[in-house]
Amino acid sequence: xxxxxxxxxxxxxxxxxFAQVLGLAVQVKRTTDSEPTRLIRxxxxxxxxxxxxxxxxxxxxxxxxxxxxxYLRGVRAENRNLKQQIERMxxxxxxxxxxxxQARRLQALLAFKEQFISRTMAAQxxxxxxxxxxxxxxxxxxxxxxxxxxxxxITADGIVGKVLRVYRSTSQVLLIxxxxxxxxxxxxxxxxxxxLRGTPAGEVVLEKVMSDEAVPAGELVLTSGGDGIFPKGLLxxxxxxxxxxxxxxxxxxxRPAADLSKLEExxxxxxxxERQAQPDQTGAARAVDILxxxxxxxxxxxxxxxxxxxxxxxxxxxxxxxxxxxxAKPKTVSPEASxxxxxxGARKAASSASSxxxxxxxxxxxxxxxxxxxxxxxNGVAATETPAxxxxxxxxxxxxxxxxxxxxxxxxx
Amino acid sequence: xxxxxxxxxQVEVYRFSIPATILIPLTAVFLQAWLPLRFPFFTIxxxxxxxxxxxxxxxxxxLAGLLTGGVIGILQDALTHHPIGLYGISKTVVxxxxxxxxxxxxxxxxxxxxLLTIVFYAVHEVVYFMxxxxxxxxxMAWTWPHELLSGVANALLGVLVFMLLDRVKQxx
Numbered sequence: 001x002x003x004x005x006x007x008x009x010x011x012x013x014x015x016x017x018f019a020q021v022l023g024l025a026v027q028v029k030r031t032t033d034s035e036p037t038r039l040i041r042x043x044x045x046x047x048x049x050x051x052x053x054x055x056x057x058x059x060x061x062x063x064x065x066x067x068x069x070x071y072l073r074g075v076r077a078e079n080r081n082l083k084q085q086i087e088r089m090x091x092x093x094x095x096x097x098x099x100x101x102q103a104r105r106l107q108a109l110l111a112f113k114e115q116f117i118s119r120t121m122a123a124q125x126x127x128x129x130x131x132x133x134x135x136x137x138x139x140x141x142x143x144x145x146x147x148x149x150x151x152x153x154i155t156a157d158g159i160v161g162k163v164l165r166v167y168r169s170t171s172q173v174l175l176i177x178x179x180x181x182x183x184x185x186x187x188x189x190x191x192x193x194x195x196l197r198g199t200p201a202g203e204v205v206l207e208k209v210m211s212d213e214a215v216p217a218g219e220l221v222l223t224s225g226g227d228g229i230f231p232k233g234l235l236x237x238x239x240x241x242x243x244x245x246x247x248x249x250x251x252x253x254x255r256p257a258a259d260l261s262k263l264e265e266x267x268x269x270x271x272x273x274e275r276q277a278q279p280d281q282t283g284a285a286r287a288v289d290i291l292x293x294x295x296x297x298x299x300x301x302x303x304x305x306x307x308x309x310x311x312x313x314x315x316x317x318x319x320x321x322x323x324x325x326x327x328a329k330p331k332t333v334s335p336e337a338s339x340x341x342x343x344x345g346a347r348k349a350a351s352s353a354s355s356x357x358x359x360x361x362x363x364x365x366x367x368x369x370x371x372x373x374x375x376x377x378x379n380g381v382a383a384t385e386t387p388a389x390x391x392x393x394x395x396x397x398x399x400x401x402x403x404x405x406x407x408x409x410x411x412x413x
Numbered sequence: 414x415x416x417x418x419x420x421x422x423q424v425e426v427y428r429f430s431i432p433a434t435i436l437i438p439l440t441a442v443f444l445q446a447w448l449p450l451r452f453p454f455f456t457i458x459x460x461x462x463x464x465x466x467x468x469x470x471x472x473x474x475x476l477a478g479l480l481t482g483g484v485i486g487i488l489q490d491a492l493t494h495h496p497i498g499l500y501g502i503s504k505t506v507v508x509x510x511x512x513x514x515x516x517x518x519x520x521x522x523x524x525x526x527x528l529l530t531i532v533f534y535a536v537h538e539v540v541y542f543m544x545x546x547x548x549x550x551x552x553m554a555w556t557w558p559h560e561l562l563s564g565v566a567n568a569l570l571g572v573l574v575f576m577l578l579d580r581v582k583q584x585x
Contacts, residue, residue, distance in 0.1 A: 129494065
């Protein structure tokens with residue numbers, strides 16, 4: 001009895017440690033996806049997240065008042081720049097929608113099934129795990145909002161992670177730079193597939209790419225769709241460093257496109273549809289048209305013949321109507337000239353194209369609920385490589401990378 | 414240097430009011446979860462650890478120290494996606510160690526607190542590292558420069574946190 005009293009502290013210490021180790025062992029053994037969330041987590045989240053939510057609300061409200069009513073320096077210039085950017089992008093959209101149409105026709109011919117993000121939900125990031133070794137964040141949407149585990153979480157810049165745990169009004173999102181995360185990824189140009197993982201240091205690496213493959217730095221990394229969580233074709237990031245790794249694989253370091261350390265708003269992909277691509281019924285959808293586009297350009301005609309042709313054609317900068325004969329001619333859309341001059345024909349073409357194109361119209365209308373994220377993003381990359389679409393520094397960032405264009409649901413934030 | 418070996422009778426023993434006992438650890442866990450969103454560098458700090466050390470050294474009761482550390486650690490664990498107990502075990506050990514040491518050493522001086530925090534930060538990291546790798550099987554990377562930097566940063570912040578705790582502690 002005296003011994004117990006003398007070593008009481010030590011005995012309690014050993015007892016507490018033993019209980020926790022036992023608890024750990026049970027959790028490690030039972031770790032499965034179907035495991036219910038432990039009550040202690042629910043309590044902790046219920047205690048901490050309301051405070052985070054309140055503080056976030058105060059911060060956002062204060063920021064909004066300041067930025068919307070007081071700090072308006074440079075807004076006029078920014079507005080002007082944005083208008084110019086819209087004009088440039090409208091023209092870009094025309095060409096991209098044509099590419100998308102073409103891709104859809106080809107996909108239809110091949111009975112190709114496309115994945116669509118058909119519904120997303122905007123959510124605010126309100127908290128983090130607070131640990132360097134657990135890279136996860138909390139969002140202000142939970143079970144009551146229809147969030148479920150394993151839903152993909154993205155931003156306009158790229159993928160962010162997946163929903164790990166769902167609570168009543170909040171959810172925990174596992175970021176892609178966490179060491180326990182894994183995303184099926186594919187390199188944009190080389191089409192090599194691998195698994196994207198986080199490292200203990202918080203870096204993102206692409207694993208399982210054989211060392212005899214050549215992977216250039218700067219190549220885009222997209223989701224492959226193989227993980228069953230992220231639809232195919234979403235932007236993941238860009239290769240920053242390639243080095244020989246252990247065993248037979250390359251050590252490919254990837255910089256995520258989304259800034260994972262400064263997340264504020266994210267989109268939870270609540271519904272993904274998979275359906276066969278439908279060609280655009282409004283345009284000519286014959287295989288011969290597609291082949292005609294692939295054929296070598298018709299040699300230029302004598303000058304007088306050209307004059308005769310152009311007399312009945314539209315103004316420079318406009319898009320000629322789709323037909324087999326017109327497709328054979330080089331379709332010149334001069335964005336810079338048109339953007340400055342503001343050729344009405346171009347805008348008309350842009351608006352008509354945007355109304356007929358699924359992927360392109362998603363952003364322009366702002367209310368569409370269907371967004372293609374399959375091969376259309378690839379087309380976006382290929383399309384921006386042409387010199388005719390040279391734009392200023394800021395828009396280049398916007399168009400050079402194939403950004404996912406999820407449609408935002410009409411739900412309140 | 415103010416680290417002096419003292420007898421049990423010489424050291425002061427403090428206590429904290431019930432609201433302070435509940436609210437301070439909760440605030441520490443909350444700030445630890447919230448601040449990294451605004452200041453990503455804040456993840457190198459471990460505010461709950463500093464509160465654990467602060468409480469333990471002030472109370473100088475190993476039992477109270479280990480229980481406080483255990484509860485704070487488990488609360489912190491609950492916000493991560495790792496199994497519950499990793500921080501719990503680490504902070505239980507730190508709470509016990511800090512309070513046991515607090516009985517023998519006078520840790521009222523800022524320099525002493527600085528060194529004490531570095532030592533217990535290292536203990537915390539070593540225990541966490543061992544459990545994560547050995548029991549849970551997490552891939553962990555031990556990088557000396559990072560650990561040293563974090564240790565110093567936490568010790569500096571710890572001095573400030575202990576000064577704040579001094580204001581709310583009560584002499585028994």
